[in-house]
Amino acid sequence: MAPKKAQSHTAPSAQSASSTPAKSSSKSSGNALDAQEIVLGVWNKYVEKTPQRVKLLDCFMLFLAVVGALQFLYCIIVGNFPFNAFLAGFSACVGQFVLTASLRIQTNPENKKEFETTSPERAFADYVFGSFLLHFFCVNFIN
Amino acid sequence: MAAPASDTLLQQFTGRKTRGVLRFVILGLIAGAAVSSRLFSVIRFESIIHEFDPWFNFRATKYLVQNGFYSFWDWFDDRTWHPLGRVTGGTLYPGLMVTSGVIYHALRALTLPVDIRNICVLLAPGFSGLTAFATYLLTSEMVASPSAGLLAAAFMGITPGYISRSVAGSYDNEAIAIFLLVFTFFLWIKAVKNGSMFWGALTALFYGYMVSAWGGYVFITNLLPLHAFVLICMGRYSPRLYVSYTSWYALGTLASMQIPFVGFLPIRSSEHMSSLGVFGLIQIVGFVEYVRVQLPNKQFQTLLRALVFVIFVVAFGGLVVLTVSGTIAPWSGRFYSLWDTAYAKIHIPIIASVSEHQPTAWPAFFFDLSMMIWLFPAGVYMCFRSLTDEQVFIVIYSVLASYFAGVMVRLMLTLTPIVCVASAMAFSQILDTYLDAKIPEQGAKENGSSDPAKVAAAVLPDGLRSTRNPLVGIYSYASRLTVIGASTVYLMLFVLHCTWVTSNAYSSPSVVLASRLPDGSQHIIDDYREAYYWLRQNTPDNAKVMSWWDYGYQIGGMADRPTLVDNNTWNNTHIATVGKAMSSREEVSYPIMRQHEVDYVLVVFGGLLGYSGDDINKFLWMVRIAEGIWPEEVKERNFFTQRGEYRVDEEATPTMKNSLMYKMSYYNYNSLFPAGQATDRVRGVRLPAEGPQLSTIEEAFTSENWIIRIYKVKEPDNFGRDHQSATAFDKGHKKKRASKRKGPRVLRVE
Numbered sequence: 104m105a106p107k108k109a110q111s112h113t114a115p116s117a118q119s120a121s122s123t124p125a126k127s128s129s130k131s132s133g134n135a136l137d138a139q140e141i142v143l144g145v146w147n148k149y150v151e152k153t154p155q156r157v158k159l160l161d162c163f164m165l166f167l168a169v170v171g172a173l174q175f176l177y178c179i180i181v182g183n184f185p186f187n188a189f190l191a192g193f194s195a196c197v198g199q200f201v202l203t204a205s206l207r208i209q210t211n212p213e214n215k216k217e218f219e220t221t222s223p224e225r226a227f228a229d230y231v232f233g234s235f236l237l238h239f240f241c242v243n244f245i246n
Numbered sequence: 247m248a249a250p251a252s253d254t255l256l257q258q259f260t261g262r263k264t265r266g267v268l269r270f271v272i273l274g275l276i277a278g279a280a281v282s283s284r285l286f287s288v289i290r291f292e293s294i295i296h297e298f299d300p301w302f303n304f305r306a307t308k309y310l311v312q313n314g315f316y317s318f319w320d321w322f323d324d325r326t327w328h329p330l331g332r333v334t335g336g337t338l339y340p341g342l343m344v345t346s347g348v349i350y351h352a353l354r355a356l357t358l359p360v361d362i363r364n365i366c367v368l369l370a371p372g373f374s375g376l377t378a379f380a381t382y383l384l385t386s387e388m389v390a391s392p393s394a395g396l397l398a399a400a401f402m403g404i405t406p407g408y409i410s411r412s413v414a415g416s417y418d419n420e421a422i423a424i425f426l427l428v429f430t431f432f433l434w435i436k437a438v439k440n441g442s443m444f445w446g447a448l449t450a451l452f453y454g455y456m457v458s459a460w461g462g463y464v465f466i467t468n469l470l471p472l473h474a475f476v477l478i479c480m481g482r483y484s485p486r487l488y489v490s491y492t493s494w495y496a497l498g499t500l501a502s503m504q505i506p507f508v509g510f511l512p513i514r515s516s517e518h519m520s521s522l523g524v525f526g527l528i529q530i531v532g533f534v535e536y537v538r539v540q541l542p543n544k545q546f547q548t549l550l551r552a553l554v555f556v557i558f559v560v561a562f563g564g565l566v567v568l569t570v571s572g573t574i575a576p577w578s579g580r581f582y583s584l585w586d587t588a589y590a591k592i593h594i595p596i597i598a599s600v601s602e603h604q605p606t607a608w609p610a611f612f613f614d615l616s617m618m619i620w621l622f623p624a625g626v627y628m629c630f631r632s633l634t635d636e637q638v639f640i641v642i643y644s645v646l647a648s649y650f651a652g653v654m655v656r657l658m659l660t661l662t663p664i665v666c667v668a669s670a671m672a673f674s675q676i677l678d679t680y681l682d683a684k685i686p687e688q689g690a691k692e693n694g695s696s697d698p699a700k701v702a703a704a705v706l707p708d709g710l711r712s713t714r715n716p717l718v719g720i721y722s723y724a725s726r727l728t729v730i731g732a733s734t735v736y737l738m739l740f741v742l743h744c745t746w747v748t749s750n751a752y753s754s755p756s757v758v759l760a761s762r763l764p765d766g767s768q769h770i771i772d773d774y775r776e777a778y779y780w781l782r783q784n785t786p787d788n789a790k791v792m793s794w795w796d797y798g799y800q801i802g803g804m805a806d807r808p809t810l811v812d813n814n815t816w817n818n819t820h821i822a823t824v825g826k827a828m829s830s831r832e833e834v835s836y837p838i839m840r841q842h843e844v845d846y847v848l849v850v851f852g853g854l855l856g857y858s859g860d861d862i863n864k865f866l867w868m869v870r871i872a873e874g875i876w877p878e879e880v881k882e883r884n885f886f887t888q889r890g891e892y893r894v895d896e897e898a899t900p901t902m903k904n905s906l907m908y909k910m911s912y913y914n915y916n917s918l919f920p921a922g923q924a925t926d927r928v929r930g931v932r933l934p935a936e937g938p939q940l941s942t943i944e945e946a947f948t949s950e951n952w953i954i955r956i957y958k959v960k961e962p963d964n965f966g967r968d969h970q971s972a973t974a975f976d977k978g979h980k981k982k983r984a985s986k987r988k989g990p991r992v993l994r995v996e
Contacts, residue, residue, distance in 0.1 A: 145540055186510065190503070198496035204532070205443050205489040213539065214485050218441055229443035233493055236447050240500040 160207045164200055171196035191245035198237040206230045265392075272396055273382060277375030280403030283745060284371040284413045286753035291770070293367045293415070296755040298796060298813050300417035301803035304366050306334065307343040307417075311350055311362050318343070319506075325808040326798065327820060328790050328842060336506040337816065341426075341459030342419050345369070370412040370421035377663075378403040380428040385667045387435045388629075388636055391674050398670030401740075402428075406747040407614035407662035413753050420659055423460030428663050430456055430466055431643075434473075435636045437494065441486025446493030453494070454501025457508055464517050465660055467502075469646065470494065471524035473639050478531055478554070482635060488532045495525045516565065523561045530557060606655050613751075614658055616743045617736050618669040625668025628675060644668060673733065680729045757800070759857070771855070777848070777954035778804035780947050785846060791956075792839065793848035794828065794861055794868060795821055801848065810842055818871070825872035828907040829865070829880055835906045836942040836969065839959050847943060847957045851911045854918070854952040856927035862894060863928065865907050895931040909938035910957055913945060941973035 153161075174193050183189050209218050209226035218226075287296070295304045310318040321335035346365050353360050381402040386395035402408060411420040430452045437445035457463040474491045477483065499512050499521070512518045534553060611619050626644050629637035643664045651661035754760065759771040781791065782805045791807045798812020811821045823842070827835040839847070852860035861868075865885075872880040884901035887893055894908065902908055916924045916937040924933040946958040963972045 145537075148540065190510070190513070191500075194496065194500050198500065201492040201496045201529075202443060205446075205493055208485040208489060208532075209441070209443075217485050220440060221442060226443070229447070233443045233447045233497065236451065236497055237500065240497065240504060243504060244500060 157207060157211065160203055164203050164207070167196050167200040167203065171200065185246070187244055187246045191241045195237065195241040198241075199234065202230055202233045202237065205233075269392065269396065273379055273399060276378050276382075276396070276399045276403045279400075280374045280378050281371040283404055283748055284374060284409060286413065286749045287755055288367065288414045290749075290753060290760070290768075291755055291758050293364055294755050294757060295363070295366060295417055295803070296413070296415040296757060297418075298799050299419075300366075300415070302799040302813065303342055303417050303419070304363070305799075305803045306338065307346050307366055308362060310343050310347045315344070315347075326802055326812050326814070327817060328808050328810045330817065330820065332814065332816070337814070339419055339457075339459055339461065339505070339507060341455060341457075342369075342417070342422055344458070345422055346417075366417040367415045370416050370418075371414050373422050373425045374403065374408065374412045377408070377425040377428055380425055380432055381663060381666055384428055384432040384435065384663075385670055387432060387439065388640060388667065389671055389674070391678055393677060394671050394674035397674050397677075398667050401618060401666040401670055402663060404741065404744040404748075405615060405618065405662055405666060406744055406752060407658050407665070409744070409748050410614065410752045411656075411659055413748070415755055419460040420462075423456060423462060424659060424663065426452055426456040426459055427462070427466065427660065431639075431663075434470055434490070434494065435639060437490035438473075438487060438635055438639075441484070441489045443489055443493045446490045447497055449490075449494045450497030450501055453498040454504065457502040458505050462660065463502070465650075467512075467518055467521050469643060471521040472646070473642055474528060475520075475524050476638055476642060477635060478527065480638070482638075483528075483531050483535060485532075485535075487635075488528055491528055492525065495521055519565050523558075523565070526561065527554065527557060530554075604655055606652055606658060610655065610658065611651075613747060615662070615665055617740050618665050621669030621672045622665045623668075624672035625670070628671055629668070640664065640668060676729065676733055680726045680733075757804075771951055771953070773949035773951050773953035774800065775804060777947065777949045777956060780949075781805035781807055781846065781848075781956065784947075789845040790843050791846045791848055792824060792827065792842070792844040794824065794850075794864060796864070797848060797850065807846075810844065819875055822872045822875035825868035826876055826880055828861075829869045829872055829885075829905050831904045832906055832909070832940070832942045833968075833970070834879075836959075839942075840962075844959050846946065847906075847910065847959065849907065849910045849955050849957075851952055851955055852928045853911065853915065853926040857951075857953055858928050860911075860928065860953070861907060862911055865905075866892065868907070893931070894926060894929055894933070896934045898934075903934075903938065906943075909940055910943070910955060912938055913940055913955075913957075915952075939973070941969040 171193060174189065174196065178189050178193070206226055206229075208214055209221050209229075210223045221229075295301055306318070306321075309321060313321075318340070319335045321333075322331060323334040324331040326332050326334075346362070346369050349369070350360070350362050350365050353365070378399040382395040382399035385398035386392060388394070408424060411418060412424070430449055433445055433449040433452055436442075437449050453463070453466060456466060470491070474487060477487055499518075502508050502512050503510065513522070531554065615622070622644070626641060629640045633641075644661075647657070647661040647664055650657040757774050759773075761769050761771060763769045778801065781789075781801070785791075785807060787807075789807055790810065791801050791805070792810045793801060795811040795813055795815060798809040798814075801807055801809050802812060811817075811824050815821060823838060827838040830838075850857075850860045851862070852858060853862070866882065869880055869882050869885055873882050881901075884899060885892065885905075887897055887899055891897075893899075894902070894912075898908070912924075912926075912933060914937060915933065916935070918924070922932075922935045924935075924937070925931065926933055940957070943957040943959050945955070947956040948954070960969060963969060965972070967975070
């Protein structure tokens with residue numbers, strides 16, 4: 104149960120494929136050896152099958168997750184004095200992460216049938232639009 | 247069979263343009279009808295701001311237009327809440343004022359010098375046209391049939407439930423908020439359908455606008471997550487949902503925090519926690535779903551369910567713990583009163599005292615929605631038959647809004663859009679079915695069932711079960727004409743009802759009253775403005791006026807004088823102070839008024855005219871609110887007679903008779919009538935033969951029909967006497983001292 108909970112707390116950061124190890128812990132209730140195999144299989148599949156662009160997106164998401172986690176840690180350890188600033192920074196990370204995840208989902212060929220009308224170019228334009236809005240709000244909020 | 251099909255197809259191709267134009271024209275006409283049906287008040291009375299809150303919005307808009315945006319944002323208003331002042335810029339929803347400010351400047355730029363008052367008066371009708379359009383868009387997303395959208399727009403345009411808050415002159419937040427509400431929902435549906443970041447971001451943008459315009463934005467904040475949550479629970483999670491929800495939440499929350507009045511609420515208060523929770527949930531679901539695709543495994547389905555359940559419990563528990571420990575602000579009083587209708591009455595009299603916070607009486611539903619109230623369930627049922635993602639939204643919305651509308655009168659407003667949408671869906675289904683002049687041929691099995699099947703377009707597993715009906719004989723012209731005729735009659739009645747309600751019930755400015763003379767002609771009673779202009783012209787610029795809080799905004803707006811309390815009601819203690827001053831004896835009230843530097847006291851008295859919304863009828867609320875703060879000094883029980891009656895006549899209790907409010911209301915009232923004949927026409931009772939005496943205040947002004955009475959608070963006596971003895975002296979009740987003095991005088995003469 105405990106690892107599951109841990110996973111739920113770091114939910115926004117545990118979404119990308121790069122955090123597959125976290126998933127393995129939830130599976131580890133079964134056979135440990137089996138789980139290791141599964142993780143290894145997933146990892147190999149990921150390395151082999153994922154296009155380079157999507158991997159780039161995954162790296163970016165991992166980076167955002169780390170930055171967000173660092174900010175959160177700072178907030179807990181040092182304090183949240185300019186609360187506006189903390190919130191703006193943190194939500195910039197979360198927002199950008201979410202938008203990148205959306206871009207990843209939309210451009211993923213596996214989801215083709217879900218997004219018939221959305222071409223990758225369209226998805227990227229949406230992404231830029233969303234990011235503009237996000238950063239406008241953040242800059243306005245940061246004081 | 248093939249030939250006719252291609253024929254209709256061709257027809258549709260050629261007819262598309264005409265249909266588009268027609269649709270456009272119809273929508274324009276609907277908007278025109280929506281605007282013009284809201285102009286009754288301008289025609290009957292004049293272009294004037296209505297009621298109470300709009301006066302504040304109007305005043306704030308004037309300030310914005312005169313001083314510019316930045317000083318509006320930092321506005322500290324020292325003319326309200328007298329000794330305290332109010333940080334107005336940080337405690338209002340600026341959307342409405344900014345909107346009309348923008349319109350004002352845009353028209354200026356187009357060299358159309360329109361008075362700001364006219365913009366404010368006509369803003370609500372203008373936006374109602376847009377609301378009709380937004381309803382069309384929303385409904386068109388729900389069903390394929392375009393006639394449903396047009397019907398919904400027409401319903402929305404003229405339904406009294408919405409007109410009640412958007413007649414010309416009712417310059418309130420709801421004027422633009424309902425448009426924003428419907429439009430945000432439309433964008434949300436669009437986002438969910440397409441799974442597009444663009445639409446999600448637009449939803450967030452309009453959500454932000456909505457947050458800046460009306461406190462009712464919390465409805466959206468909770469409805470969208472609920473929709474997402476229900477979809478997830480139904481096993482309808484899709485990447486589209488992830489994209490739309492997360493882009494809406496991430497951007498929308500940031501957008502809402504830009505408003506100073508909202509500030510950190512979205513991460514602090516319980517009302518916003520559901521959206522945050524669903525945001526976290528959807529991340530986890532998205533992740534798990536991603537892994538599941540990578541690793542097809544049957545165990546995963548069960549694991550997913552378990553995970554969702556566990557996380558829901560953990561998040562809910564965490565929420566409870568955080569609320570109890572005080573990190574997250576507990577639910578505000580208004581929301582408690584949503585769950586427990588008796589809550590406000592017991593704990594917060596100030597919320598309960600507002601008439602629009604009362605539970606709805608059932609005739610109000612028929613009054614405001616007319617025939618739609620019975621079409622509404624039919625539409626919701628149709629949504630159940632073909633439960634697509636967006637129709638789930640309708641079901642959730644209608645269930646929630648019906649409940650809230652039943653709890654609080656003013657929330658009828660949030661129910662109205664969905665009622666219009668659902669009933670338009672039902673009605674257009676009837677029309678589409680019976681207006682289709684084609685008589686199905688032998689092989690028309692598909693043809694006949696295609697109509698319901700159209701509704702069940704996004705075919706679900708059980709979609710066809712109920713629609714596979716055998717052909718029944720409703721294809722004769724007679725039966726069709728009957729149904730169509732009946733529906734036309736219903737539509738006509740609906741229009742008649744709406745117009746009647748609008749012109750009779752919702753078009754009164756309540757600042758100006760109208761009555762009918764015996765010969766049927768209209769008589770305008772303009773006491774409010776008479777009194778406010780008296781204040782404006784005869785009192786010093788910073789004379790403080792004390793009145794019950796209902797009239798605070800009007801005094802600020804029309805008389806331009808500082809007030810002690812107003813309709814903002816943010817400081818309960820201050821209001822209770824005024825309540826105490828009104829409900830206590832003069833000796834108690836006078837120090838309170840001196841401490842607050844009150845110069846004038848204003849009361850509303852309807853006894854002469856039979857105007858029931860006066861202060862004596864509101865008096866018990868003043869007593870209750872004051873009792874909430876000073877239970878020792880003000881006791882509601884003392885205002886009732888032994889038998890528990892609230893009386894103002896001979897048998898009124900001494901506390902009642904000595905209260906400042908009673909005295910101010912009935913002071914000198916006797917002089918209007920022959921001796922002993924004074925009657926109060928609201929309460930319908932004969933008053934005591936001897937009227938009340940005032941010593942610490944003096945009558946300054948009484949309006950034509952005695953609706954408004956203004957009293958001046960006396961300065962402390964020049965000789966240091968208390969006012970009672972000073973008055974007594976002036977009246978000649980000086981017997982004791984006089985007799986002592988008369989003695990020597992008599993001697994000297996002799």
